[in-house]
Amino acid sequence: MLDPYLPLVLLFALAAAFALFSVVSAPYIGPRRYNSAKLDSYECGIEPSPAPVVGGGRMPVAYYLTAMLFILFDIEMVFLYPFAVSADVFAGAGLGVFVLVEIALFIVTVGFAYAYVWRRGGLDWN
Numbered sequence: 001m002l003d004p005y006l007p008l009v010l011l012f013a014l015a016a017a018f019a020l021f022s023v024v025s026a027p028y029i030g031p032r033r034y035n036s037a038k039l040d041s042y043e044c045g046i047e048p049s050p051a052p053v054v055g056g057g058r059m060p061v062a063y064y065l066t067a068m069l070f071i072l073f074d075i076e077m078v079f080l081y082p083f084a085v086s087a088d089v090f091a092g093a094g095l096g097v098f099v100l101v102e103i104a105l106f107i108v109t110v111g112f113a114y115a116y117v118w119r120r121g122g123l124d125w126n
Contacts, residue, residue: 065122076110 083103117123 062125069117072110072113079106
């Protein structure tokens with residue numbers, strides 16, 4: 001009864017074994033050239049300070065806006081890809097016009113979000 005799942009279980013076991021082997025063997029196989037720069041914390045070229053900067057270390061909002069736009073259009077592709085793959089199935093079931101209208105409404109909704117961000121200047125990098 002579980003025979004169809006055997007290849008999947010073996011694939012997961014192989015992936016887990018490879019990951020475990022990679023983590024365990026890395027200290028023994030990898031190079032051991034340590035220096036003070038490698039052991040220092042990485043601060044993007046800025047000298048690290050022991051105390052946090054009070055009031056002056058703000059992150060630009062453009063980074064967060066870019067991340068949100070990426071998520072917005074990434075989710076759009078996640079929903080549009082299955083439709084594109086199975087478009088002939090919908091047409092054969094008599095749902096062609098209905099599904100086409102629904103996808104058009106979805107694209108228009110995302111288009112409104114894109115136009116809003118564009119109008120507000122979210123795509124301008126200064």
